[in-house]
Amino acid sequence: MSRKSKKTPTSLVSVTDLEHAYGHRVVFDHLSFHVRAGRCLVLRGPNGSGKTTLLRCLVGERPTSGTVTFDGRRVDESDPRFRADVATVLGDLDFFPDLTVLEHLDLLARAHGQAPEQADEVLEAVGISDVRDQFPGTLSSGQRQRLALATAFVRPYRLLVLDEPEQRLDTDGQAWLAQRLAADKRAGAAIVMATHDPDLAAAVGDDVLELGA
Numbered sequence: 001m002s003r004k005s006k007k008t009p010t011s012l013v014s015v016t017d018l019e020h021a022y023g024h025r026v027v028f029d030h031l032s033f034h035v036r037a038g039r040c041l042v043l044r045g046p047n048g049s050g051k052t053t054l055l056r057c058l059v060g061e062r063p064t065s066g067t068v069t070f071d072g073r074r075v076d077e078s079d080p081r082f083r084a085d086v087a088t089v090l091g092d093l094d095f096f097p098d099l100t101v102l103e104h105l106d107l108l109a110r111a112h113g114q115a116p117e118q119a120d121e122v123l124e125a126v127g128i129s130d131v132r133d134q135f136p137g138t139l140s141s142g143q144r145q146r147l148a149l150a151t152a153f154v155r156p157y158r159l160l161v162l163d164e165p166e167q168r169l170d171t172d173g174q175a176w177l178a179q180r181l182a183a184d185k186r187a188g189a190a191i192v193m194a195t196h197d198p199d200l201a202a203a204v205g206d207d208v209l210e211l212g213a
């Protein structure tokens, strides 16, 4: 008689005994967790508790000690496979001043092998079609944030890493973001997101890691 083995879902991101310090200041230590495909881990904690530092370690910043793996391999931001699989919106992005909003997205879509109409679709979805021909320097802060999000959403990914994606978005933008992230999870993406917005955390988060507690 054959015995069926119960398949446990594998982790996409694995963090083991992670520590990061700036000089003598230990921001976090002894951190271990996993994130599976289709799940969202929310990082919470007060200002300065280490959320951004941890997100940066997930996408290639070298920690003081410990390991971070993505899909079973040590994270290496120069690895083309890693870059193809992982999208990030971390901090204020540097946009090319001489490329329009549409040109930015078009460039990224093509670089990731997407159809040319992908940029237009994302512009529409993110709600910045009306500024498609403007340069980044002429956008409002909320429009810049929408463009930052669009740079991730215009391309495929297996892991999405977001630092306070809700910042500067209006109410409609925040509601749209929550729906988009929920749809991403249903499509199988893993998400790790630092947020100060309890509504977004409740709408999208499956697990919560509290830093600075």
Ligand SMILES: Nc1ncnc2c1ncn2[C@@H]1O[C@H](COP(=O)(O)OP(=O)(O)OP(=O)(O)O)[C@@H](O)[C@H]1O
Residues within 6 Å of the ligand: 022, 027, 045, 046, 047, 048, 049, 050, 051, 052, 053, 054
């Ligand atoms: N490059 C750096 N050099 C030295 N110290 C740093 C550096 N980056 C961050 N820190 C310090 O590390 C700590 C954690 O910062 P981090 O930005 O990770 O916190 P955070 O939880 O993301 O905060 P916030 O909620 O304000 O975004 C802070 O005390 C900060 O001053």
